[in-house]
Amino acid sequence: MQRTSFSDFACSVARTLDVVGEWWSPLILRDAFLGVTRFDNIQKDLGIPRKVLAERLATLVEHGVLERTPYRDGRVRYEYHLTEKGRDFLTALIALMNWGDRWLTGPKGVPLNVTHSGCGGNVEAHMICKCCGEAVANDVIEGQAGPGARIGKGTAVLGRLRHGPTKKGPEKPTPLVETKS
Amino acid sequence: MQRTSFSDFACSVARTLDVVGEWWSPLILRDAFLGVTRFDNIQKDLGIPRKVLAERLATLVEHGVLERTPYRDGRVRYEYHLTEKGRDFLTALIALMNWGDRWLTGPKGVPLNVTHSGCGGNVEAHMICKCCGEAVANDVIEGQAGPGARIGKGTAVLGRLRHGPTKKGPEKPTPLVETKS
DNA sequence: GATCTGGATTTAGTAAAGGAACTTAGCTAT
């Protein structure tokens, strides 16, 4: 669906979407995590048009999210496995799944449970403060311009953000969630 | 093009993408979090075609992720604010941003820092075990069919998953990340 | 009364999605 490239945005969300945000791509990665790694298996599982699947796989390989590795089954065939970069996407995938679990689940319950191998407990994505180590709610979070911030697409917000130590900005940082009034 | 709807997948990732996964939609939500809530401001910030923005806003409002609220500026105008459902999407957005920060950042550094209002520490999305409370790495995580699992699109993986207490499945659960050999 | 502004809608051309058939090359069942 992509005409506009997001790769030149000064925004990590946009740059992420540019790599894995196309229609079908996150589902292809989901299948890779669940062990569905071959063209026909992915195609049958998702019902994705073969042409689109071929394009998406090529894009994901090109960006180093998947790697195309040969295996033998008579003649040489190929599997698509996650690279380290791809495996690192799991947190985002779980966060997307969690949101669907919370807001889009029917009466039957969630389709998939994700659990910790150690204790069997359910695994969920949460925002954690690197400093105090606590899980943080979404109303105590602020955005601040980072060193890579610059004027351009996706940065209308710059004037609203508190900048780093050297640059000027508003006195108050921008809360990412409005406080209830 | 008639994009395939993901709403009938038995997969929370697919159902999430069906609501917020269209090209541009996550960036519109990002702007909403950062306080850019008016049509022209979003349009100018992202450079999104006006027609597409109008469609996306309508879709997000329809699904209850944003709400269209009137405000007065001479005549009545409208702002698009996050609902609770929309605000709950922040964890997923941060997870996507984190991945871009780690894998797609240039030499200048990250465009945006997200910090904890309390202590000022950086905030990151992590997978947490609900049982033991620990952050879990992506190689100690398993998928198991949940109560809402069923045969259908996105569920070729069912035979590979350990089912709940009442149903049969393989003895070993499926690790979401392959163990290194 | 002309222009500006916010919030869109319309129009028109182009790029991409969807669906189905076709390709290739080794293996297998008749």
Place this chain on the structure above:
DNA sequence: ATAGCTAAGTTCCTTTACTAAATCCAGATC
């Protein structure tokens, strides 16, 4: 021996969505 099967695509065609630019509209401002 040949017909069929399989995996991994590729090709072709139709339909739809995206992008860009122009237009609309009503109140405010010059």
